[in-house]
Amino acid sequence: MKRLGIKDWGSVKFMHRIRKIVRIGLPLAFAVGILWWMYRGFRWEELQNALSHQMSWTWMLLSMPFGVLAQVLRAVRWRQVLLPTGERPRLSTCVHAVFLSYASSLVIPRVGEVLRCGVLRRYDGTNFSCCVGTVVTERVIDTILILVLSFLVFLTQIPVFLSFFRRTGVTLGGVLDSFSMTGYFVTAACGVLAVLCVVLLASRFRFLSHTRSVFSDLSEGLLSVREVKQPILFLLYSIGIWLSYYLHFYLTFFCFDFTAGLGSLAALVAFVVGTFAVLVPTPNGAGSWHFAVKTILVLYGVEQTSGALFVLIVHTLQTLLVVLLGVWSLLMLLLRKR
Numbered sequence: 239m240k241r242l243g244i245k246d247w248g249s250v251k252f253m254h255r256i257r258k259i260v261r262i263g264l265p266l267a268f269a270v271g272i273l274w275w276m277y278r279g280f281r282w283e284e285l286q287n288a289l290s291h292q293m294s295w296t297w298m299l300l301s302m303p304f305g306v307l308a309q310v311l312r313a314v315r316w317r318q319v320l321l322p323t324g325e326r327p328r329l330s331t332c333v334h335a336v337f338l339s340y341a342s343s344l345v346i347p348r349v350g351e352v353l354r355c356g357v358l359r360r361y362d363g364t365n366f367s368c369c370v371g372t373v374v375t376e377r378v379i380d381t382i383l384i385l386v387l388s389f390l391v392f393l394t395q396i397p398v399f400l401s402f403f404r405r406t407g408v409t410l411g412g413v414l415d416s417f418s419m420t421g422y423f424v425t426a427a428c429g430v431l432a433v434l435c436v437v438l439l440a441s442r443f444r445f446l447s448h449t450r451s452v453f454s455d456l457s458e459g460l461l462s463v464r465e466v467k468q469p470i471l472f473l474l475y476s477i478g479i480w481l482s483y484y485l486h487f488y489l490t491f492f493c494f495d496f497t498a499g500l501g502s503l504a505a506l507v508a509f510v511v512g513t514f515a516v517l518v519p520t521p522n523g524a525g526s527w528h529f530a531v532k533t534i535l536v537l538y539g540v541e542q543t544s545g546a547l548f549v550l551i552v553h554t555l556q557t558l559l560v561v562l563l564g565v566w567s568l569l570m571l572l573l574r575k576r
Contacts, residue, residue, distance in 0.1 A: 277546065277550070280546060281543075284543065285550065285551070288494075288551065289551070292494065292495070293493050293494060294492060294493045294494075295493075297489055297492040298489075298490060298555060300489050301486050301487070301488075301489035301490050302486070302559055304482045304483075305482070305483075305556060305559050305560075306559070307478075307482045308479050308482035308483045308486060309337060309563065310333055310336075311475050311479045311482060312479050313329065313333040313336040314329065314332070314475060315472060315476060316373075316376060317329055318472055319372045319375060319472075320364070320372055321467070323365070323371075323372070325358075325364045325365060325369075326362075327358045328361075328362055330570075331358060331361050331362050331571075333567070334357065334567035334570055334571050335353075335354035335355075335357035335358055336354055337564050337566070337567035338350070338353060338354065338357060338564050338567050339351065339354035340560045341560055341561055341563065341565070341568075342564065344557065344560065344561065344564075351370075351373050352370070354369075354373070355369035357571070361574065379476060380476070380479075383476060384513055384514075387510060388510045388514075391503075391506050391510050392507070392510075394503065395503060395507055483509070483513075484505075484506065484509050487505065487509045487552070488502060488505040488509070491505050493552075494544070494547075496541065496548075497535065497540060497548055500535075504534075504538045507534055507538075508531050508535060511531065511533075512527050512530055512531045512534075514530070515529070515530035515531070523553075524553065524557075527553060528549040528550065531545075531549045532546055532548070535548060535549075
């Protein structure tokens, strides 16, 4: 095999640095672009007024524990899936790993899935490839649950949409005509980036299966869900995770007068659409989530400016919660002996 010279190593390091910049910079630039487009004519004094006088902070504070509970339940369910593989990480380590995974994904989208496996490997000696397999299993189950939920939600909401169109005189063509070329571009770009994210994740997991032993560990993790000792409890954990996410979002509707009367089903539709929008590889779905949820709110009769105000405040505060949990877990792990 030909040995690399100093110049070759320099080129390799340079390309690696470029790829790292692209991985961080491109999603961030895309998120900033969408946010700039959405808020380019926004009057920022309205934000200050909403935070000071219009918003109910009580409901916002009540929503935050459900955001924490969703991540804790995810850690508990993850440990349950790991047990049949022979791995027994501490529950506290699993919780810290999940907290850190969400916080790290704010910097590099989707890196948290690999990072949380690395945390268990470092602090509890858990098999890394096996962890990755269980993470993939979790994601497959979550995908199935959200797809079933999406189908049921939109099936039940078809009469609501038809009634809204009939009452307001709005037609589907009129809704599409209200989209500017920039709106169509943003929608298409979000779809393309979501597909690209799935392709990149698939290639990452294929890379992990180059050796037979790693592939065996990965397969063991994928199939571990079949050997879970308490499948009913596993199902309850899964439902609890998504119910907590929903309540984390729904309770914020009561923070503002213009969303308080929309109802739980309207919040469920916005929640499902926002869940798919987060698939776009931007930090915590920034930009794509704002655009998608605001569009649903407008469809339910919320004024454009109010919808933009709602998604900006809710997403910012919920992202701050993710950051705080990640910082707390990082400090706890640094204080813990390996």
